[in-house]
Amino acid sequence: MTTVNDTTKVADVTLKRAGRSVPELAALLIFLVALIIFFSFASEYFLDIENGINILTALSVAGILAIPGTMLLIAGQVDLSIGSAAAFAGTIVGVVSAKSSLQLGIGATILVGVVVGLVNGYLITKIQVNSLITTLGTLAILRGLCYIVGGGQTIMVSDFSFLGLDRPFLNLPTSVIIFVIICGAGGFIMKCTTFGRSLYVIGANPAASRLVGIRNSRVIVIAFVLSGLATAVAGLILTSQLSAAAPMAATGLELSVITAVVLGGASLNGGRGTISGTIIGLLIIGVLNNGLVLLNVNTFWQDVARGTLLIIAVSFDQFRERWAANRK
Numbered sequence: 001m002t003t004v005n006d007t008t009k010v011a012d013v014t015l016k017r018a019g020r021s022v023p024e025l026a027a028l029l030i031f032l033v034a035l036i037i038f039f040s041f042a043s044e045y046f047l048d049i050e051n052g053i054n055i056l057t058a059l060s061v062a063g064i065l066a067i068p069g070t071m072l073l074i075a076g077q078v079d080l081s082i083g084s085a086a087a088f089a090g091t092i093v094g095v096v097s098a099k100s101s102l103q104l105g106i107g108a109t110i111l112v113g114v115v116v117g118l119v120n121g122y123l124i125t126k127i128q129v130n131s132l133i134t135t136l137g138t139l140a141i142l143r144g145l146c147y148i149v150g151g152g153q154t155i156m157v158s159d160f161s162f163l164g165l166d167r168p169f170l171n172l173p174t175s176v177i178i179f180v181i182i183c184g185a186g187g188f189i190m191k192c193t194t195f196g197r198s199l200y201v202i203g204a205n206p207a208a209s210r211l212v213g214i215r216n217s218r219v220i221v222i223a224f225v226l227s228g229l230a231t232a233v234a235g236l237i238l239t240s241q242l243s244a245a246a247p248m249a250a251t252g253l254e255l256s257v258i259t260a261v262v263l264g265g266a267s268l269n270g271g272r273g274t275i276s277g278t279i280i281g282l283l284i285i286g287v288l289n290n291g292l293v294l295l296n297v298n299t300f301w302q303d304v305a306r307g308t309l310l311i312i313a314v315s316f317d318q319f320r321e322r323w324a325a326n327r328k
Helices: 004-018 022-042 049-074 082-099 102-125 131-150 174-192 194-204 206-211 216-242 253-263 275-294 299-327
Strands: none
Touching: 022 275, 049 082, 049 174, 049 194, 049 216, 049 253, 049 275, 082 102, 082 131, 082 216, 082 253, 102 131, 102 216, 174 194, 174 216, 174 275, 194 206, 194 216, 206 216, 253 275, 253 299, 275 299
16 A cells, blocks of 8 residues: 655655756756846846836736646646636626626636636546647637627726735735745745645656556646636736736737746656746746847747747757657
8 A cells, every 4th residue: 555655755756857957957047147148238228126027027927827837747737728717817807896896806716717727627637638639628718708708898997906016015016926925835835745746756657656646637637726726816917907807818828838837947748847947937038028128129029039939948858858868
């Protein structure tokens, strides 16, 4: 009979091979510093404190989604529905608050986030539909529901600035503070809990994880629920920032999230990745986006830069996997 200790021992062995190595993280940090130095010389406004806050604010929503996104990719899963789910969350808070109260709208949004996560998790673990196909389907469904539920209109939400615009501590917006808290919680979960260790084992070897007593389906469903909750929070923040819920909100957000997670070291094959690596990946994307805006680079070229960065990150991931396989 397997025990929690058995699970922990197997997970500890997996963890030693799961995170990005120090040289790889150092290379990411060097690249981040190089970007900062370049944009500092290219624009006199880049090193301004307010601009630094702008960078953190811009990446906070993607960052909130990237933490559970990292957990899922470590477990060998992916959630492509996060952008549509965040937009749908905004639509729900807009519709419900207009008909009832803001408090009820926020509660309904959180509930919808949990339900979306449960549906994705159920389809993947019980129906055995591939996570890529499942979340592509829910991506389309939820985006369509944004137009159906919201009547295809932008819904104004009044008296809801505290999540998006208020700066309650150290002149930092609430969204940044929430992002920092979620980063800390995510790091603790992945390093110090059985759940976090189980994600690594499932991603590295699903068959072995079952042998040591891990309930794979349960762990994966929980991870998708966390992703659903994150989309609810992200949707609330986006709505608060705009004081409105738009059906096209958060379009393409999943691209930024996946780029940051893969760039930060999470493997597309599962079993590898760290929260700290994802944070560095997010900072690289945030600095790059902000610097390109300050240099007045055409938005279309910004899309090209983000897409190129994703291809480079995935290519590096595949190169690392082949190199590791050749060493065995």
